Amino acid sequence: MAVTIIIPTPLRQYSGNKDTVKVQAGTVGEALAKLTGEHPELRRHLYNDEGQLRSFVNIYVNDEDIRYSRKTETPVKEGDSISIVPSIAGGVDTTETLEKINLSNEEIRRYSRHLIMPEVGMEGQRKLKAGSVLIIGAGGLGSPLGLYLTAAGVGRIGIVDYDTIDESNLQRQVLYSTDQVGESKLTKAKERLHGLNPYVQFDAYEEHLSSENALDIFKDYEVIVDGTDNFPTRYLVNDASVLTGKPNVYGSIFRFEGQASVFGLDDGPCYRCLYPEPPPPGLVPSCAEGGVFGVLPGIVGSIQANEVIKLLTGIGEPLQGRLLLFDALKMSFRELKLRRNPECPVCGDNPTQKELIDYEQFCGVESSWSEYKRDAEYEIEVEELKQLLDSGKKPVVLDVREPHEYEIANLGGELIPLRELPSRLKELDSAQDIVVHCKMGGRSQEAVELLKSAGFRKVKNLVGGIDRWAQIVDTSLPRY
Ligand SMILES: [Zn+2]
Numbered sequence: 256m257a258v259t260i261i262i263p264t265p266l267r268q269y270s271g272n273k274d275t276v277k278v279q280a281g282t283v284g285e286a287l288a289k290l291t292g293e294h295p296e297l298r299r300h301l302y303n304d305e306g307q308l309r310s311f312v313n314i315y316v317n318d319e320d321i322r323y324s325r326k327t328e329t330p331v332k333e334g335d336s337i338s339i340v341p342s343i344a345g346g347v348d349t350t351e352t353l354e355k356i357n358l359s360n361e362e363i364r365r366y367s368r369h370l371i372m373p374e375v376g377m378e379g380q381r382k383l384k385a386g387s388v389l390i391i392g393a394g395g396l397g398s399p400l401g402l403y404l405t406a407a408g409v410g411r412i413g414i415v416d417y418d419t420i421d422e423s424n425l426q427r428q429v430l431y432s433t434d435q436v437g438e439s440k441l442t443k444a445k446e447r448l449h450g451l452n453p454y455v456q457f458d459a460y461e462e463h464l465s466s467e468n469a470l471d472i473f474k475d476y477e478v479i480v481d482g483t484d485n486f487p488t489r490y491l492v493n494d495a496s497v498l499t500g501k502p503n504v505y506g507s508i509f510r511f512e513g514q515a516s517v518f519g520l521d522d523g524p525c526y527r528c529l530y531p532e533p534p535p536p537g538l539v540p541s542c543a544e545g546g547v548f549g550v551l552p553g554i555v556g557s558i559q560a561n562e563v564i565k566l567l568t569g570i571g572e573p574l575q576g577r578l579l580l581f582d583a584l585k586m587s588f589r590e591l592k593l594r595r596n597p598e599c600p601v602c603g604d605n606p607t608q609k610e611l612i613d614y615e616q617f618c619g620v621e622s623s624w625s626e627y628k629r630d631a632e633y634e635i636e637v638e639e640l641k642q643l644l645d646s647g648k649k650p651v652v653l654d655v656r657e658p659h660e661y662e663i664a665n666l667g668g669e670l671i672p673l674r675e676l677p678s679r680l681k682e683l684d685s686a687q688d689i690v691v692h693c694k695m696g697g698r699s700q701e702a703v704e705l706l707k708s709a710g711f712r713k714v715k716n717l718v719g720g721i722d723r724w725a726q727i728v729d730t731s732l733p734r735y
Contacts, residue, residue: 284327395552396482650688
């Protein structure tokens, strides 16, 4: 049977940049074996050392999850499509309060285009005014979320973020402007949103969302929106939403691809039903490493805002029990069915986790950048490398970034992108000292591990990558 396997963006670098691969197979297992036979680099991304499918990789045949069918034994027919869906680095009873909520004449003028639609009308607009939403993250997703929810007249909006505005944020975080670089995101977001709609109350939480404060912050809001960009916070947001019984409007973005869903509504699934465990640090690149198409968070964040407004007004069908996948390059939307997993550790029939845990530890992240098997013996600081290069004892500088990154800024040296490294090892001499670098130190860490397992001993990872080099050694180098 000829079936098509759809390769998601983060894995395309291991499939020769193909977005689909056609194979002949009778079952899902056979199809994946053929796929990894053709593209061996995909294997370790899909399977663990025991040869089982990794738990953060979900496989669908057409729109059905194979976990609820015969897993890898699930048969496939001619023309079927197999999707690989990896995880990517996402009330109060208002009846009484609603009676007290009225719209002033100014508000009626402001919201007139809502009010003349019978689906929203006076009642829907009053529900919005009585409603409250907590947005986690005032970044790429938080920008359209903040703008549209404020414009729509949601009564109370809480925002959690502790970052400052960086020049590289402006390509997609449309809440901010150039003259605000270096300032607090929350202060500026609040000013901008208050300017847009003074009838909305804003609560700013300028702090790191943690297991200590999450439940306390969540309890005062009807709907939680996940606009985060890292796994520890995403799992924390999910678990805190389940524990406080709030719906969690999820969105995530990577390069050209986005996901969205509504978790924890009625008897619907949560994020952990979809991805019980996070990928190990370093395996899935972050947006800072993999990049993000600027308009993508605008689209996904707007979809989240749309779902929030539907939840608060009670209209339409929520994006519940469905995972929406969006591909900006193809301009295509796909939808996969999601079910609550009765064995889910947080929302299952017999939950084993009844409180918040240490999410940094759960995700294997110790600090803000990957600590993936760090070993000082195989590391070198930028200052040390500078000394070595100046002393004439020149090590081989190996750059494992992509050619388009090399074009932006480089340290000279040899360029072998991480994905090509396994097949190009013979170009390197294990007798020589090798210093490996990438942008921030994550991919080069992986490259060092790979070289070590291939017998290289004189190999070191440049801590902080070319980005740190540009900050400390050569400040004329552009940072990206
Ligand atoms: Zn669950």
